[in-house]
Amino acid sequence: MDTNKKLVIGWFSFTCCEDSTILLTEMLNDHLTEWKKLIEFRYMKPLKSNNRIEGLDVAFVEGAISSEVQANELKKIRENSKYVVAIGACACTGQPSASRNNFVSDEINYKIAFYMCHFDYSKNVQKISDFIKVDDQVNGCPMDPKAFVEAVGKYLKLFNITQ
Ligand code: SF4
Incomplete structure (x- = not known):
C-alpha cells in the first residue's frame, strides 16, 4: 500500500442536466472527510476555481x-487520464440528452431550429464511447450513488492507495 499516493481525479460535465454533479456534492456530506485523505480533486469546476487536467x-x-468542440475536449481528457469512467445515462448511452436526435414533430423541430443555426451543435447528440475508449460505467439517471462509491473504491485499490 502506498500511503503517500492520492488518487488524482477529475470530474467533467458535458451536455446534460448535471444531476450527477449535484448528487456528488450531496454525497460529499458523508464522504468528504474520508476521501480528502485518499483523493486529490484536481479538476472539479463546481467545487473549486483552480483546476488542472494534466x-x-x-x-x-x-x-x-453535442458538438465538435465538446468531442475535442473529451479527447483531451482521455489523453490526460489513465482511466475514464462514464457517469450517468447521458454519458453511457447518450439518452435522454440525445432525444433530440429523434424529434419528428415539425413544431418541435421548428423550436430547436434557432439553436441549431446559432450555436455550434452537431447534428446528433452521442454517448462518450462514440469518441473515446471508456473503461467503466456508472449507470443511472442520475448515477447510482452506490455504484459510484464502488467505482471510487475499485480505483483506490487499483492504484494501491487502499487494500
Ligand atoms: S443521466 Fe439523467 S441525471 Fe444524468 S445528466 Fe443525463 S438526464 Fe441528467
Missing part, C-alpha cells in the same frame, strides 16, 4: 457530446 488517474465524465 496527470489524472481517473476522469469521471457526465453528459453526452
Whole structure:
C-alpha cells in the first residue's frame, strides 16, 4: 500500500442536466472527510476555481457530446487520464440528452431550429464511447450513488492507495 499516493481525479460535465454533479456534492456530506485523505480533486469546476487536467488517474465524465468542440475536449481528457469512467445515462448511452436526435414533430423541430443555426451543435447528440475508449460505467439517471462509491473504491485499490 502506498500511503503517500492520492488518487488524482477529475470530474467533467458535458451536455446534460448535471444531476450527477449535484448528487456528488450531496454525497460529499458523508464522504468528504474520508476521501480528502485518499483523493486529490484536481479538476472539479463546481467545487473549486483552480483546476488542472494534466496527470489524472481517473476522469469521471457526465453528459453526452453535442458538438465538435465538446468531442475535442473529451479527447483531451482521455489523453490526460489513465482511466475514464462514464457517469450517468447521458454519458453511457447518450439518452435522454440525445432525444433530440429523434424529434419528428415539425413544431418541435421548428423550436430547436434557432439553436441549431446559432450555436455550434452537431447534428446528433452521442454517448462518450462514440469518441473515446471508456473503461467503466456508472449507470443511472442520475448515477447510482452506490455504484459510484464502488467505482471510487475499485480505483483506490487499483492504484494501491487502499487494500
Ligand atoms: S443521466 Fe439523467 S441525471 Fe444524468 S445528466 Fe443525463 S438526464 Fe441528467
